[in-house]
Amino acid sequence: MMIMDWGLQAVVIGSSTSCNDHFHGGNNNIDFSPNLDFQESDHQYLSFSHEMKKEFFSDELEELYKPFYHVDGGQNMLMGSSISLIPKEIIKEEKREEEQQQVVAATSTYVPKYKKRKNEQKRVVLQLKADDLSSDKWAWRKYGQKPIKGSPYPRSYYRCSSSKGCLARKQVEQSCTETGTFIVTYTAEHNHSQPTRRNSLAGTIKSKFPNSKNTINSHKKNIVKNEKNSSPHGSTSNNLGFSPETLMIDEFQEIEINQENDHEEIKSMFEGSDENECVSIQEMFDGDFFAGLEDIHDGFSSSFGCNNSTFPFPF
DNA sequence: CGCGTTTGACCGGCGC
C-alpha cells in the first residue's frame, strides 16, 4: 500500500487547498479524485479525495493522529477536509524524530526542566482552514508567540490546559500563501480524555479591541523594529506586528467588505462550532466589535487570535 | 480567584 512508503510518522494535513511554504513553497496539489490520476513527486503534496482517504489511510496512521482530532458522531474532523501527505523529505525527518523519541523513551524516564528539543517529539502537522480550527475541542492555553524566520506570520504556541500533566502542545501559524489557512502542529499526546467543555471566558481577547489604534500603532512600531533587526532573536514578542487580535480584525474586515454586513452569511461561518465555545454572533455585532474595526485599515495580513474558549479560531 | 493572553527574557539545539 502506498501509504506505507510514506512512513507511519506521516504528517497529515487537512485542507483541500494544501500549501505550505514552510516545507516546499509549492501549491501543487494533486487531486486523486475522481480519476485517480496519481503523480508522485517529492515536491508536491498529495491530496486525497474523501473516498481515497478511506481507502488509503491505514489503521495505523489513523491511530497516530487519532488523539488530535475531534470525533463527533463517528465522523472525525479530518474526514471533513481533504488530507494531504507531506513529501518524503519531511517524512524522513519526522521518522527520525520518532525513532529518537523511542530511544529516549526506552532509555530514560527523566523529565528535564526543558523538554527535549528538536527531533525528539512526535508531531502531527495539519493544514486547516480557519473554520476547521474551531473543530478542535481540546482546551488550549497560549504560552508563547514568536516570529518565525522566513515567514511573515508569527507562530503561536499552545499547551493543553485541561490537565496539568498533559504534555500536548500545539503550534499554529498562518500559511503565508493562503489567507485563512493555518498550519497546525500537534506535539505529544494528551494523557487524558477530551474535555466535555472548554475553559471559562476569562482572559478573552474581546476586550482588547476598544483601543484598536493603540494596538495598530504598537504593531507599526514593532514592524519598524523588526525591519531594523530582521532577526527577532530570543523573543516571543510579536515583532512582525501580527497579533492574534489583528488577524481577527483583518478577517472580519474582509467579511465586512465582501458581504456588506450580511449577518446571515457571517453566521454561517460559525455553524458547527460549539456555541458555548465562541463569542456569540450577536456579541460580534455589538457596537464595540465593529467600532474597533473601523479604526483599522492598515493592510495587515495577519494571524488569528483566539482563546479557544471564546473564539472559533484557536490561534 | 481562576483562567486566559501578552511579551521580554532565557534556554538549548544546531549549523558554521
Place this chain on the structure above:
DNA sequence: GCGCCGGTCAAACGCG
C-alpha cells in the same frame, strides 16, 4: 566556540 533561532518560562495584566 559562537551566534542564530525556535521553544519555553514567568511576570504582569485583563476578564468573568
